[in-house]
Amino acid sequence: MKTINRRNFLKASAIAGAGLTLAPNLTFAQGKQSNNKPALLGGRKSSYGFSRWPIYDRTEEKALLDVLHTNKWGRLNGTTTAKFEAAYAKIHGTAHSLAVSSGTSALYTMFGALDVGPGDEIILPVYTFVASYNVVVLNYALPVLIDTDIETFQIDAKKIEQAITPQTKLLMPVHIGGSPADLDTILDMGKKHNLPVIEDACQAHLAEWKGKKVGSFGLGGAFSFQSSKNLNCAEGGAITSDSKEFIDQCYTFHNQGQGGTGTSYATGSGTRGTNLRLTEFQAGLLLAQMARLEQQARTRSENASYLTQLFNDIPGITPAKLYKGTTNSAYHLYMFRYHQSEFAGLSRERFIEALSAEGVPCSTGYGQMNSSDYVLGLAKNKHYLKIYGEKTMKEWVERNQCPQNDKLTKEQSLWFTQTMLLGDRSDMEKIAEAVRRIQKFAKQLKK
Template structure:
């Protein structure tokens, strides 16, 4: 590769008004959600931002999925259909509560769950369909909604990447199904850790509140725990940070969308590089990751490519490994199939897991000359493989 200066990217996480919120939380005298105001204020603001009647803040995104699945009736003896190409939390959330995670293939262009594959995987034991809005690109919620209506199997949107995303003008909370979010350190808005669940119905929200607070009603003073639960309560300090992060999100989303239009065009002009595709119905893509494929490359060469990009100053990463090609997937709640049997019905996941690279979303907050330099670095690195 030719020597050239490294691009300049903003740091992540970003912060400013967070200091004010942290002091406010500190000085209110109550650092617990049951006595403070920050968590409840964040829940109202997050729900309103996404067009949902109810939001429940929790400890992290994985817990958000687990809690949502429990409220949808998922547990031992049931199945959850998940994309084979996703972060492992999507499947582990189901497996940790005793269900079987059934991986299905994804679309080779958008990397989102293949609806036909979902339909083929549904059995009488299926209790939830979990599309992941990969990198902030909303999955085909029209087709998934029809499938859900036809089968009676509810949808749980894994929206960990999709704070502020829209589908045909509708926000995530307006799509009629439960949605779970993550606020882990790398996410589009973050408090280091944290999560939230949007509920379209009051009864689901109330059931989730009980389970996330050890099964104890809000006003209980005699330890009358009503259901089996655990402690997933978010603390006041994290909520104060998230309130500031939420206020900053719309401007950042608009900038990332604008920058991706440029970067995807530049990457698409590089011989051998194919950027993640789009769907015109997903009219607000949040671009959690700037993803691209190098079709035909081996996993070993892809990993070497990532190393070259990192050495050149890009925050680059190998794409998620197919969940069924991890030891963790097989520890509990795996389907009665072999790795190769699942791989045979997930050819697109096999390819994407081997040939895909992603860049951290802070790249899309950089200036245009730095994106032009980014594309040049990718071109040189790919040519060197």
């Protein structure tokens, strides 16, 4: 296999000046506080420099006021959105970018441009945010959920081909947590079966595969600017593509089925369209936020790399692997696996409780989407039964069995959010030391 929501507000200048340097040999004195009890057993809780989010200053204030004073607040008569689109395409190395109202809207718009509809099958990972699933069923297409590569948390690309049928419309890998999926295998599969690849890169701002930004490999890439994302304007999204024809079709769909002039109906999206436009205010915020994006990405990457080195020395903690082609992860999430056998049988839930008490928020992450009531309910949906029939929907449930994802999400998966990687090097050391304390006192914590 090719694998190789915090204390003080951090000002932008402090982040920009972080300049973390990773030495080849760790200098952190491992276990220097190992005799201290965990906070749950009466020990002292550490303080951390985790960043409050979002980070902003008068740059964002000016951006909003500048748009306000233009009296042009929507993209059809303003210029700010177009400026953002040009800047966003440039930073991703694509010929085009289209700003839309959310990451979900970015996916939905591309589905509209490709005329996805009833009878089509869409291949996507089971380990993803539910929005990836929702855009499929909003089009009355059939979502085909692929099991997880447990070591990387990504879609197991080796299992895609067996899921392809004559009804398969497109492949939609998700770069979950901000780390690239196995793009070489996925792109080869798309080429072999003449299927377009749509990258769900909503969490993967500036992530790279072999030195090239994700979102630039498939026919189109989707990005999210929702409030938790590494680049955010509360709600917003973008599509990236090198195809002018495709981006024009996307524009038409997101603009009520009308082309750029706004005076006539355009071709390319059938007779369907809707309003998924971004506002000028949001575009202005994004342009301001982009001034910090690259430095923040470097800080996350450096801290994640150091934390991985520390975690590699703790039995029972396994950081998610990156595929060999990954030259940069966005680290929207820092994902890792927990093995309770190395913690005296301490349950994952008790581990999370103990770590949270130390001042380190932690989550189990996504679950078993394929067996959730929400997704299983699709098999009884009256519209789906009318389109596909009861037999096909029963078979669909069986097709979506994902045993590796079950194992990962029921027993092992954990993650930290991206703001925890915007502290400094010492924060990473404190996190690792908190984990060591919990491990040392695991038997007492079980009681």
